[in-house]
Structures are given as structure tokens and as C-alpha cells.
Amino acid sequence: MSENPQRSTFPAHGDLYIPTATYRLQFHKDYRFQDAEVMADYFQRLGVSDIYSSPIWKARSGSLHCYDVTDHTQVNPELGGEPAFKALAAALRDRQMGIIVDVVPNHMGIMDTGNRQWWDVLENGPNSPFANFFDIDWRAYKEELHDRVELPTLGQQFGICLENGELKVSFNEDGEFRVNYYETVLPTGPRTWVRILELVLGELSQQMSEDDENLIEFQSILTALTNLPMREDRNPLRIRERQREKEVCKRRLRDLIWRSPLFGQAIDNILSELNGRPGEPHTFDTLELFLEDQTYRLCFWRVAGDEINYRRFFDINELAAIKVERPEVFQHVHALIFRLISDGCIRGLRIDHPDGLLNPPQYFTDLQQGCLEALRENNLRSNASNEECAENACAMWVVAEKILEHQERIRPDWAVHGTTGYDFLNLVNGIFVDQQNNSAFLRLYSRFTGSGPNFPELKNNCKKLILDISMSGELYTLARRLDRISEHNRRTRDFTLQTLQEALAEFIAAFPVYRSYIRPDSTSVDMDDTHYIDSAIRTAKKRNPSTDPTIFDYIGSLVKLENFESLTPEQQQERLQFVLALQQITGPVMAKGLEDTAFYRDFPLASLNEVGGEPERFGVSPAEFHGRCIEQARHWPASMIATSTHDTKRSEDVRSRINVLSEIPRQWERAIYRWRRLNSRRKHQVEGHHVPTTRDEYLFYQTLLGIWPLENGSGITDDFVDRMSDYMIKATREAKVNTSWVNVNEPYEDALKQFIRNVLNRHKSSRFLDDISDFARLVMMRGANNSLGQILMKLTAPGIPDFYQGCELWAFNLVDPDNRRPVDYEHRARILEEVIARQNDPAYLTELMDNWRDGRIKMMVTHRGLAFRRAYSTLYSSGTYVPLSADGDRSDQLLIYAQYSEGEPWAITVIPRLLTKAEFPEDRLADRDFWGNTSISLPDNAPRRWHNIFAGHELEVTDGQLGLAEHLGQFPLALLVSQ
Secondary structure: OOOOOOOOOOOEOOOOOOOOOEEEEOOEOOEOHHHHHHOHHHHHHHOOOEEEEOOOEEEOOOOOOOOOEEEEEEEOHHHOHHHHHHHHHHHHHHOOOEEEEEEOOOEEEOOOOOOHHHHHHHHHHHHOOOOOOEOEOOOOOOHHHOOOEEEEEEOOOHHHHHHOOOEEEEEOOOOOEEEEEOOEEEEOOHHHHHHHHHHHHHHHHOOOOOOOHHHHHHHHHHHHHHOOOOOOOOOHHHHHHHHHHHHHHHHHHHHHHHHOHHHHHHHHHHHHHHOOEOOEHHHHHHHHHHHHOOOEEEEEHHHHHHHOOEOEEOOEEEEEEEOOOOHHHHHHHHHHHHHHHHOOOOOEEEEOOHHHOOOHHHHHHHHHHHHHHHHHHOOOOOOOOHHHHHOOOEOOOEEEOOOOOOOOOOOOOOOOOOEOOHHHHHHHHHOOOOHHHHHHHHHHHHHHHOOOOOHHHHHHHHHHHHHHHOOHHHHHHHHHHHHHHHOOOOOOOOOOHHHHHHHHHHHHHHOOOOOOOOOOOOOOOOHHHHHHHHHHHHHHHHHOOOOOHHHHHHHHHHHOOOOHHHOOHHHHHHHHHHHHHHHHHHHHHHHHHHHOOHHHOOOOOHHHOOOOOOOOOOOOOHHHHHHHHHHHHHHOOOOEEEOOOOOOOEOHHHHHHHHHHHHOHHHHHHHHHHHHHHHHHHOEEEOOEEEOOHHHHHHHHHHHHHHOOOOOOOOOOHHHHHHHHHHHHHHHHHHOOOOOOOOOOHHHHHHHHHHHHHHOOOOOOHHHHHHHHHHHHHHHHHHHHHHHHHHHHHHHOOOEEEEEOOOOOOOOOEOOOHHHOOOOHHHHHHHHHHHHHOOOOHHHHHHHHHOHHHOHHHHHHHHHHHHHHHHOHHHHHOOEEEEEEEEOOOHHHEEEEEEEOOOOOOEEEEEEOOOOOOOOOOOOOOOHHHHOOOEEEOOOOOOOEEEEOOOOOEEEOEOOEEEOHHHHHHOOOEEEEEO
16 A cells, blocks of 8 residues: 555646635525525625535435436526526626536436436336446346346335235326336336237227228337337347337327327226226236336335346435446536536536446546536636646546545545545544543443444444345345356366355455455556455455455455456456456445444444544544645645535534543543433333433433533423434434334334433433533533634645535534534624624624634634635645644643745644643633643744734744743634734
């Protein structure tokens, strides 16, 4: 693995735009482009340079996140459509601002009739012009799925749904037969209509004369449908013929029904019989045959994990992966993006889930090429020559939603400027965790819950669980490919399919990062991927001492493409296809096994269980933080850095509070035992076990402190109780221990919800509520210190700071959908105006600290920090990062660093940390006496005179030292700029 990662090999064009700060907005039907346009002045005055938009493309009707895109060629009408988007872009442009857009190139939402590509595939199967648009295995191992799509949409087994009358065929005004399953509507293949229309013909022949023109037309339509090319026909000419003639048949049938209602009545009569009668199973026989004629196979949704033959986004059946590596698919998905770039409406891109793509490096190269051409069309990048383009120069600021595991770095051959900031989020979060209490915390957690501290083992088991219950079909398909490859060599042909599948599961579960990046044209594997593959093989062997080690060696050798050039071209292609498919599975298994299972099963300190986090690493040292910042400044200075996102398990303010517990393990342990005793009577028994379990109860208390009302108890409303209840139900389902999304345990969930309602009821649990209110006071105040520190670190660390909607004030959000609740921007705008108006009022700082609960202090830090960063953008885009140390009694409670750049002033960031551990006064955010003789040691080349942009103080260096008591006594952190 690379110890010294290099800057991206892709240089930027000279006039490449880089944001100074972004603000994430979640658009949906209830928050549209027009709503953001109204607040454009607010976003400008706050200090961000760009609005960072959730996906804007047409999505499933009513979608609240819009990642279920149904049409990449339209701006979502529910958000206001293209005119409203362009109006927003124009309003921002008038204020020297822009828009960064979230691109979804990996998958599409398929449970909506608006997805015409998927609709065409369901109608025409492999004969569809979009048969290769989606990642469908048309030759699945199960013969019944050859040239068909497994469609796991039914709530029960197919036969039960059929005989209950839940599946019905209807005929619409467009001349089409469709299948209806409650709200789900599906197309049917025109050639299969013959089965129905022949029955109609039999009925009409007895009522009409043979020379009736309408009857003759009907017979002609029936003949034309019978002669349509078969769905298995891959001949391009025949595919075009089918596409043309089926539409002609629909039009003729529609016109005939309009001219002669007799035909419509006959169709209705036949469909009434075809749709069967519940209680009479034989009446559904013809309907079953008709459904079996279709190019999709309807089945129980539980079947998906074992037999599904289209690649999904993770294990979500409603999101089907697309083959964006195909040029025609790439162009289709990005045509609107490039046009909006050319029109000057978009000036940066965030790429969702690139690890799902077949070839991420090539994708980013193609994306930058498309951006460059789009910019040239409108002379927005006129100085970029063809030679520069050939060198893969970055034409646009692009960040990738890439989750980096410990010691992993983004690949230098990606034409991006960095990640979306999960790596920074966990780095900065760890600064506020007391590493010295790691062992104490694990012991108290183990005593309270009875859980042993072995997170790596839990992670491995959870990944195997996902392979077993959610992705067993994908695993089996891979194993069959591996089995075929093994037959090519006499030394490996005796490996059985079962042993290969078991070994493959162990290898995937042991893979230490999300995926490797072997390309479709690779003949060897680079150092990073070799390191990860070897690590997975070693771990798999260690965990399976009774398994023949040569099986793991064989898998490792195959994935590393060893002896690749000795193979025939066909064998090389077969091996590469296996490796490429394997790479697209390890990521979903990691995400579902780690983030959506293990993180909800083991949580000594829940603030560490974050996207991209490593709970087994208890905190981050200042030295590690400085090292990572130096690396980022050198290699990825334009990477996005975030503290809250739409995907985080907890907002920055919730994590900041929970981090305080790491400093007070003894008090925390006494509290949870006390609360368990007080609430023991509120538990109910389900199948002989108390609900909640001690583990769920432990998570409940952490979460409760994380979102405890700032009014300290008086804010426990019905909405608050509902939020806690909804979160705990989601958390327990994700854990998959006492209940799950697949097998909902209603008695357990009902008992859990009742427990939550009871313990948060003042009339029933006053002692508990008074006790936790007392405990929460300290956690809330020190959590506020931590939150302010995180914000300032994000504003001054190398990278592009991103702010999640609403987080400029206190935002105690939990995992989605809780973090998509409406944001009161008018309220925030009023507070911002006050902050600006009183920025020179010395008494205002004291007022903000005395009333810290109202959030104005967070708004002030955000606004002043953004203004400073915008004024001195070069300092952070190309400046030098310098770690600094403190002297004095409180030196361990500080994180300090400086930045400087030629022609710019120096800036020093001072962040207090671990204040509870140091017995900081409990009733205030800042205290002069506490800091006493603490000072900063400055390098010889540092300036002598400084100004504090928060407290407003001026001071000079004395004997190389800069005293801090005055600064941190007036305000809880400091940003110093040289004079």
C-alpha cells in the first residue's frame, strides 16, 4: 500500500473553478428550487460560494431523496423543472454564487412508470434496445430466467397472490394490456397479447359476419402481433422492426376499439374471466400462462436475495444498476448534465457511489472530457487546448462519494479533487474523544450489555450475514463463474462449487476496504490492490483453519491476475469478467454489513459508528490529525470536508455530545445503571425476554443524551417521543437481532415503543427524567464546545468546507429520514442579520455565550469563519499547514495549527478539547482562569502581532509565546490573524 500518496495525476486547467464553501440542500416535492431561490440572499450573506444540490433529475414520484432517478434527461418536475432550476442558477449567479450538483450514474429507480428504459426492457426483454442499458444477466444460472428478468415485487408467494386475485390484467386507452398489482403497473409484451386476443376473436366470431371490416382488421392485427420478432432475437434489424411494428399494432388496436365499442366490451369480458375468481384456483390457470409469457418473472420479494438476475444498488430491489461504462449509456445519463454545464448553470459535480461502477477511473476521465467539451461549447473554458484534454486535465471541480477505510487513500488516477468528506468527518470527530479511556469504556460497555469487545469479528460475521440473507444470489453466481474457471486447470478442477462458494464468502467478508480497482483492460494488479487482496486471503485463512488453504491461495492468485499472460484470450476474458463482478460486490457487502448492521449492534461510544468510521479506533491524536491535514494540503487541497451530511448516522451536534461521555466513563457507567434500575418496571416481556435488551437500552440512553432538548426536559413533546421511537425501531431493524426489515418482530417493536413512551412520560417516569436532565446539563454544554470546535476546524482545515442544511444553528438530527425534516430558513435569516448587525458590539459575545442554547453562537462562528475564509481563500487553497504546540498547564487541552501563504497573512486556529476531563467550569463555555499560563509556541518566521477575529483582541508575541488566557477567556475558541 502506498505510504506516500501522490497528488492526482490529472492537472487542472488554468481557469478551473474551485468553491470556497458549499451548502447542501435536500430538494424534494416539499422543498423546491423556487424555495431555495427565495433564500438566495441568505445563502450569500451566510458566506458560502455554492449551493450543493441533491439529485435534480426526474425521480420516482414523491421521492424525498431523489436518488431513485427514473429519467436522466429531465430536471425533476416535482422540484420545479428545468425553468425553475435555471432561475435558481441565475439568481445565484447574480450573487457571484453557483450550484454543485449530485450525479447518480450507478443506478435508476425502476418501480415507477416514468422509467421508460426499464419499462421497455420489461415489455421486450433482450429484444429491447435498452437490454444492455441495465446490468442484467440474460443467461442466469436458473434456466427459467433465461431471457427474462426476475421481478421480486410480490408481498407473498406468486401462487398465493395469483389465487387471491391480487394480480390483474387491464386494457387501457392507449391500446395496451398491462399487469396491475395494487399500485404497481407493469407492461406486457405485445406478442403475448395473442393469447388474450384469440379468446376475444372466438367470442366476436359468433357475433359478427366474416366480411365485417372491423373483424377483418382485428384478425389482421392478431396476425401482425403473431409475426412480431421473438424476444430472443438479437438481430438489430429485427429489434428495430419489433419496436416499429408493435407500436403500429397498438395504434391500430386503439383505433379499432374507438370505432367499434363491441371489441372493447369483448376484451372486458375476456379479462373478467382471465383475472379469475378467488376461491376457485382453476380460474387462474390462463392468467398464470399469460404471466409466464412475459419477459419478467413475478415473484415474492424475499426471493431477491437468492435468485435476482439484475444488479442492484446494494440490496435494494427498487434500484437497478446501469451500465454507464457503455458509451451510449454514459451519453444518455450525462447529456442533460453537460448541457446545463454549457449553459453556465452547474459549476461542480458530486458523484454518488462511484464504487458501484465497473471502471471508476475511466468513468472520471470520461466525465472530465465531457465537461471540457461542454464548457468549450459556450466558450466557458476557451484556453483549454486539445493537448491538455489528451493529458486528462480536470475541466471541472468533481468530488467522489468514496468511503476510505483506515490508511486507504483515494487513487491518484481518479480525475477528481477528492472525496465528499467522510474521512475528514471521522478525523475531526476523533479529536474530541479521550483516547486514554478506551479500555475503561470497553469494560463498562461489556459489563452493562454482556457483549465482548471484538469488533473485527462482529464486522466479519455481519458481512457474511449480508451475503447469506441479502446477496446470496450474487455470491452463487460468482461462485459458479469461479467453478467454471477452476475447471480449466488440472490443479484446481477438484475444488467443488460448494467449497469455492464458502471460500469466496470468507474472502469477501475479510476484504479490508470497499473494493479493488482492477480495470477491464488490466493484465496485472497494482501495489494497493495486491496489498488488500493479500490481506483478505491471510484473514480468511486465519478464520478458517480447517479449510484447505490452497483454495484461498487459488482465489488470491486468480484475483491478482497471476500468470495472466499464459492464458488464452478467452480464458483471460473469463477471468477478468469474474474479477470485475467481484469488485462490484465487495462494496455493497461492506456497506450493508458494516454501516447498516455492525454499527447498530456494537456501540460503546456511538459517535464513532459513523459512515467511514472505525469504532475500534477510540479517538484521534493531535499528531495524527496534523499528519492527515498536511497530507491533504499537499495532495488533495480541494477535497470536500464535512461534519454532517444527508447520509450521516448522527449530526455533528449529536456526535459532539456523545463524545463528552468518553471523558467521563465513571459518571456515565453509574448513570446508566441508575437509569436501568429506574426504568426496569417499564419493560415488558416478549417470548421470555425483557424489552428492550440491555444493548438496545444502552443505545437508547446515548441517543437520548445526543438529542436531549436544549430546554432540558421541558421540550419532550410528542414529536420528540416519535423521533426517538422511530430511530430505535430503525436501529433495531438494521441490527437484525431482535427484529429486521425482512422479518419484522411486531411484539418486540411494540414493546420497545411502549417502553420509550413510558420512560419519556413525565407522569410515569419523573425520577428518571429529572436524573437524566441533571446529567444532560454537562453533556449539552461541553457538547456545544465540541460542536463549535468542529465547525472552526472545518472552516480552517485544508479542503472545501461543506455545511448540511440547517446546521448553522444547533441541529440534533439522527439518521435519515430524521435529518430531512423541514428547515426554518426565515428564522435563520433573522438570526444572521442580527449577527451581522452586531458584529462590532463588544457586549454581543457575552450575550451569545450566556444564551448559547439559542444557537446564535454557532451562527456567528459559521458566518465569521466563512467570511474570513472567503477573504483569504489562497491561504487555504495553496497555503502551508503548520502544526503548533502549546505550553502551560492546559497544553493537553488544545489543538492548534497555523496556515500561511506568500502575500497573505498568517492564520492560527485554536481549538479547546477534552474540557470535562480537565474539570473545566461546568456552567460556562469560556473561562480565563482555567487557561492561566497556557500559550502558543510560534516558529521563528511567524509574525509578531495578531488579531482575534472572534474576541476582537490584539496582542503581540513575547519571547516566542502567544498567551491564550485572554482570548479563550472571552470566547470558547480562537481564530487569530496576523497584523
